[in-house]
Amino acid sequence: xxxxxxxxxxxxxxxxxxxxxxxxxxxxxxxxxxxxxxxxxxxxxxxxxxxxxxxxxxxxxxxxxxxxxxxxxxxxxxxxxxxxxxxxxxxxxxxxxxxxxxxxxxxxxxxxxxxxxxxxxxxxxxxxxxxxxxxxxxxxxxxxxxxxxxxxxxxxxxxxxxxxxxxxxxxxxxxxxxxxxxxxxxxxxxxxxxxxxxxxxxxxxxxxxxxxxxxxxxxxxxxxxxxxxxxxxxxxxxxxxxxxxxxxxxxxxxxxxxxxxxxxxxxxxxxxxxxxxxxxxxxxxxxxxxxxxxxxxxxxxxxxxxxxxxxxxxxxxxxxxxxxxxxxxxxxxxxxxxxxxxxxxxxxxxxxxxxxxxxxxxxxxxxxxxxxxxxxxxxxxxxxxxxxxxxxxxxxxxxxxxxxxxxxxx
Amino acid sequence: xxxxxxxxxxxxxxxxxxxxxxxxxxxxxxxxxxxxxxxxxxxxxxxxxxxxxxxxxxxxxxxxxxxxxxxxxxxxxxxxxxxxxxxxxxxxxxxxxxxxxxxxxxxxxxxxxxxxxxxxxxxxxxxxxxxxxxxxxxxxxxxxxxxxxxxxxxxxxxxxxxxxxxxxxxxxxxxxxxxxxxxxxxxxxxxxxxxxxxxxxxxxxxxxxxxxxxxxxxxxxxxxxxxxxxxxxxxxxxxxxxxxxxxxxxxxxxxxxxxxxxxxxxxxxxxxxxxxxxxxxxxxxxxxxxxxxxxxxxxxxxxxxxxxxxxxxxxx
Numbered sequence: 001x002x003x004x005x006x007x008x009x010x011x012x013x014x015x016x017x018x019x020x021x022x023x024x025x026x027x028x029x030x031x032x033x034x035x036x037x038x039x040x041x042x043x044x045x046x047x048x049x050x051x052x053x054x055x056x057x058x059x060x061x062x063x064x065x066x067x068x069x070x071x072x073x074x075x076x077x078x079x080x081x082x083x084x085x086x087x088x089x090x091x092x093x094x095x096x097x098x099x100x101x102x103x104x105x106x107x108x109x110x111x112x113x114x115x116x117x118x119x120x121x122x123x124x125x126x127x128x129x130x131x132x133x134x135x136x137x138x139x140x141x142x143x144x145x146x147x148x149x150x151x152x153x154x155x156x157x158x159x160x161x162x163x164x165x166x167x168x169x170x171x172x173x174x175x176x177x178x179x180x181x182x183x184x185x186x187x188x189x190x191x192x193x194x195x196x197x198x199x200x201x202x203x204x205x206x207x208x209x210x211x212x213x214x215x216x217x218x219x220x221x222x223x224x225x226x227x228x229x230x231x232x233x234x235x236x237x238x239x240x241x242x243x244x245x246x247x248x249x250x251x252x253x254x255x256x257x258x259x260x261x262x263x264x265x266x267x268x269x270x271x272x273x274x275x276x277x278x279x280x281x282x283x284x285x286x287x288x289x290x291x292x293x294x295x296x297x298x299x300x301x302x303x304x305x306x307x308x309x310x311x312x313x314x315x316x317x318x319x320x321x322x323x324x325x326x327x328x329x330x331x332x333x334x335x336x337x338x339x340x341x342x343x344x345x346x347x348x349x350x351x352x353x354x355x356x357x358x359x360x361x362x363x364x365x366x367x368x369x370x371x372x373x374x375x376x377x378x379x380x381x382x383x384x385x386x387x388x389x390x391x392x393x394x395x396x397x398x399x400x401x402x403x404x405x406x407x408x409x410x
Numbered sequence: 411x412x413x414x415x416x417x418x419x420x421x422x423x424x425x426x427x428x429x430x431x432x433x434x435x436x437x438x439x440x441x442x443x444x445x446x447x448x449x450x451x452x453x454x455x456x457x458x459x460x461x462x463x464x465x466x467x468x469x470x471x472x473x474x475x476x477x478x479x480x481x482x483x484x485x486x487x488x489x490x491x492x493x494x495x496x497x498x499x500x501x502x503x504x505x506x507x508x509x510x511x512x513x514x515x516x517x518x519x520x521x522x523x524x525x526x527x528x529x530x531x532x533x534x535x536x537x538x539x540x541x542x543x544x545x546x547x548x549x550x551x552x553x554x555x556x557x558x559x560x561x562x563x564x565x566x567x568x569x570x571x572x573x574x575x576x577x578x579x580x581x582x583x584x585x586x587x588x589x590x591x592x593x594x595x596x597x598x599x600x601x602x603x604x605x606x607x608x609x610x611x612x613x614x615x616x617x618x619x620x621x622x623x624x625x626x627x628x629x630x631x632x633x634x635x636x637x638x639x640x641x642x643x644x645x646x647x648x649x650x651x652x653x654x655x656x657x658x659x660x661x662x663x664x665x666x667x668x669x670x671x672x673x674x675x676x677x678x679x680x681x682x683x684x685x686x687x688x689x690x691x692x693x694x695x696x697x698x699x700x701x702x703x704x705x706x707x708x709x710x711x712x713x714x715x716x717x718x719x720x721x722x723x724x725x726x
Binding site for chain 1: 448449450477533540542544546610613614617618619620621622651682688689690691692693695697718
């Protein structure tokens with residue numbers, strides 16, 4: 001606990017009120033100053049990539065959608081785009097527009113959620129309560145259009161599963177007007193409220209060069225003046241036909257990230273209005289083959305948190321050979337360590353929150369160092385170890401039971 | 411014999427401990443309900459603070475094995491008794507307090523410092539890392555808000571030319587509008603009181619997202635109930651002190667009307683505290699200290715100087 005020279009090492013996580021998901025941050029402190037941070041991933045690894053290989057493409061769409069609770073549409077769209085590219089499917093234009101509209105609604109709900117979390121991290125719970133109340137408007141719209149609040153189940157290979165009716169479109173437009181008014185109020189708060197500005201300005205600085213070097217994506221990068229947005233650089237779905245600005249900021253700090261996000265909300269309202277106006281009539285899906293021909297594809301998608309990348313390798317059967325997911329948090333989490341250098345402990349929650357982390361999306365299997373006397377065990381080795389441990393320490397012999405079980409499996 | 415009983419009654423029941431518990435829980439309810447309503451939430455029912463207290467009192471006390479059990483157990487009781495004792499010297503709705511002597515204003519101020527020190531001791535001896543950081547923060551904060559609070563309150567005493575709260579009440583009854591001169595000191599003291607009560611924007615010692623619950627992290631059960639009660643009572647004592655020092659009007663009324671006016675004063679201070687914590691984000695400890703020394707202390711000094719001049723001009 002006590003290092004020499006008054007150094008304190010405190011654990012922030014894997015269980016800590018500042019974090020919404022398990023993630024280990026070990027912080028070395030001197031007084032209130034942060035000397036260094038060690039980040040440990042891997043508390044929430046679910047093995048989704050491997051599980052995808054054992055399921056058919058259609059089942060994978062639903063599994064992939066559950067990678068993240070916030071950007072569920074992001075992951076499923078990114079995955080189906082890759083599969084459609086391998087299969088050579090031309091997705092109907094109406095489906096492209098519907099995907100875009102849901103994607104932007106999702107961005108609105110994600111950014112409003114982030115605003116509330118940011119308020120909570122700096123001890124300003126009123127902002128949390130207000131922005132989450134307003135987030136309910138977009139959640140209700142999503143539930144009305146897709147049938148679900150979080151995992152929408154809109155995508156399928158070759159299109160979308162539900163159409164947006166005229167009435168629904170009118171409701172969406174009405175909600176956009178309401179949300180735009182509220183967002184203007186939040187922009188006013190973020191730019192004028194003294195205590196907020198004091199807590200955000202100059203905190204978690206990531207210079208333009210560092211943002212490029214550390215590969216920051218999404219609002220984190222754009223707040224450091226990195227003009228990168230997949231929607232504009234490599235348009236997918238209907239984004240090529242929409243007019244919008246890529247919001248950047250030169251503040252380089254948490255304040256800049258806040259501004260980028262609230263201004264992106266305004267762009268999203270604009271995009272949804274335009275998409276609902278321009279949406280063409282026609283079918284919403286094409287028939288997809290059960291077996292996807294052999295091939296590979298890489299798909300990019302601008303998630304609310306940054307660029308999401310999916311890679312799919314198909315082998316001609318109805319199951320993929322390999323699925324690889326890189327969620328935006330993995331690209332940004334490296335920058336956190338850099339941003340926290342020489343800051344105060346009090347800045348830590350907001351700096352971590354400012355990348356809008358989603359640790360369970362990011363988590364992957366990490367093979368630990370040999371130095372720790374740790375080693376990898378195969379499943380049968382683990383079973384054998386467990387049986388031996390119980391026999392030696394607890395005097396319980398499971399070997400007979402194990403043999404019976406193994407026989408039954410065979 | 412009857413005088414002893416009467417004294418016991420006033421210490422334990424009215425206007426002593428039981429009265430403080432009831433009003434403290436009431437103040438907590440008003441604070442929480444107002445905070446919730448301002449945030450567009452429903453908020454707790456009126457009995458929620460009492461229900462919380464009863465629930466905590468019924469729970470087991472867990473003392474971490476690393477902690478020093480004696481200090482860990484004594485700290486909450488020390489905090490509670492100091493907060494309750496300080497209340498006896500404050501005149502509430504008349505010109506006299508339960509006990510009074512020349513210099514009691516200093517005793518009250520020091521007794522109000524004790525809970526913070528007790529929180530520090532409890533946090534420090536629980537040996538949890540979060541508790542240690544939180545308790546060090548509460549002492550760091552103490553040095554920032556205590557000076558402007560003392561200066562603000564003592565400037566009012568300076569004008570009245572006495573070190574006794576009861577005599578101050580007499581003075582301000584004789585000179586009805588003199589409390590207007592102390593409004594700057596009142597503002598300073600309200601902000602300093604936020605620091606003393608560890609409420610936003612000065613809830614740095616128990617900043618949930620940084621240090622979990624600060625010095626209280628390891629507390630549970632009865633000891634935690636006592637700590638919570640201490641903070642509630644401190645809120646009432648602090649509000650009563652500010653009301654006695656800075657809003658000393660209408661003290662000559664009959665007991666019922668006087669009690670009503672006193673409740674109104676305390677209520678408005680509690681509401682003001684809730685409002686401030688709704689509209690402000692939590693400060694960082696360095697920002698808090700520089701704010702206190704850069705803005706609050708100069709204003710309090712100006713108040714002292716102004717009171718000296720006023721005294722020289724008006725009281726000859």
